[in-house]
Amino acid sequence: MAYEDRFGQVQRPKYDCLLFDLDDTLYPLSSGLATSVLKNIQAFMIENLGIEESQIPSLCDLLYKNYGTTMAGLRAIGYDFDYDEYHSIVHGRLPYENLKPDPVLRSLLLSVPIPKIIFTNGDHIHAIKVLRRLGLEDCFESIICFETLNPVHKSVASDDEDDIAFLGSKPPPKRTEIFDIIAHFNKPNEEQSGLPKTPIVCKPSESAIEIALEIAKIDPRRTLFFEDSVRNIQSGKRIGLDTVLIGKSQRVKGADYALESIHNLREAIPELWEAEKPAEAKYSGVAVETSVIA
Numbered sequence: 001m002a003y004e005d006r007f008g009q010v011q012r013p014k015y016d017c018l019l020f021d022l023d024d025t026l027y028p029l030s031s032g033l034a035t036s037v038l039k040n041i042q043a044f045m046i047e048n049l050g051i052e053e054s055q056i057p058s059l060c061d062l063l064y065k066n067y068g069t070t071m072a073g074l075r076a077i078g079y080d081f082d083y084d085e086y087h088s089i090v091h092g093r094l095p096y097e098n099l100k101p102d103p104v105l106r107s108l109l110l111s112v113p114i115p116k117i118i119f120t121n122g123d124h125i126h127a128i129k130v131l132r133r134l135g136l137e138d139c140f141e142s143i144i145c146f147e148t149l150n151p152v153h154k155s156v157a158s159d160d161e162d163d164i165a166f167l168g169s170k171p172p173p174k175r176t177e178i179f180d181i182i183a184h185f186n187k188p189n190e191e192q193s194g195l196p197k198t199p200i201v202c203k204p205s206e207s208a209i210e211i212a213l214e215i216a217k218i219d220p221r222r223t224l225f226f227e228d229s230v231r232n233i234q235s236g237k238r239i240g241l242d243t244v245l246i247g248k249s250q251r252v253k254g255a256d257y258a259l260e261s262i263h264n265l266r267e268a269i270p271e272l273w274e275a276e277k278p279a280e281a282k283y284s285g286v287a288v289e290t291s292v293i294a
C-alpha cells in the first residue's frame with residue numbers, strides 16, 4: 001500500500017514486513033499446547049531413544065538452554081533419528097482442539113497494510129494445523145518453518161558400510177558415542193571444553209534468523225519481529241530487527257515493545273496503520289494529512 005502526503009511525496013510504512021513466531025505468540029500459553037509438547041518430547045526420548053527416565057529433566061534443561069531446542073541438542077550430542085518421526089510424535093498428539101478460531105485477531109492482522117510472515121521452529125504440518133484452528137491461514141504471505149531451515153531432513157544413517165564409504169561421510173554416531181552433557185556441566189569450569197555442534201538450524205541462533213530473513217528477502221531494519229521467547233527476541237535484536245515481546249507487560253532488554261497479548265497490537269503500535277512521516281514534516285510543526293491511495 002502506498003501513501004502520498006499533501007505535497008505529493010510518496011511515503012511508505014515504517015516496516016516492510018511483520019515476522020511472527022507461531023506458538024504462544026498467536027495464541028496464549030494457557031491453551032496447554034506447550035505443556036503437551038514438553039510431555040511428548042520426554043516420551044520420545046524415553047521410548048524412541050532409550051534414554052533413562054531419571055536423566056530426562058536435567059538433559060532436557062541442558063539441551064534446551066545450550067541448543068535452542070531439545071531436538072537440536074539431541075542431534076548435537078549424537079542421537080540420530082528421523083525428523084519427521086520426531087515431529088509426528090511431538091506435535092502429532094497435541095490437543096489442537098484447545099485452539100479456537102480467533103476472528104478478532106484475524107481482522108486485526110488483515111487490517112495491517114504490511115506483508116506478514118510466520119517464522120517458527122515447528123514443522124510445516126504443525127504450523128498449518130495451528131493456523132487453520134485459529135482461522136488465520138490466509139493472513140500470512142508465507143511460512144518459514146523447520147523444513148525451510150533444514151531442507152535435508154532424512155537421516156543419512158545407514159548400516160551399509162559400503163554406502164558410507166561411497167558417500168565419503170563419517171559413520172553415524174553410535175549409542176556408545178553419545179556426548180554426556182550432564183557430566184560435562186558437572187565438571188569444574190576449567191575442565192569444560194567445547195560442546196559438540198548441532199546440524200539443526202533453529203531460533204534463537206542468530207544465523208538461523210539471518211537465513212530466514214534471506215529466504216524471505218526481507219531487510220531486518222525494516223522488519224518487526226513478534227515473539228514470546230525472550231532469547232529469540234534478543235537474538236533478533238542483535239541482528240537489527242525491531243522486536244515485540246508477546247505475553248509480557250514489561251519490556252526486557254532487546255524488546256522494543258511488550259504486549260500482554262497480540263490482541264493489543266493496535267493500541268500498542270498504532271503506527272503500523274500509518275505511513276512513516278517524512279523527516280522535514282516531523283520538525284515543521286505542520287500537521288501532515290495523509291491520504292491513502294490503493
Ligand SMILES: [Mg+2]
Pocket residue numbers: 021022023024025227228229
Ligand atoms: Mg513461541
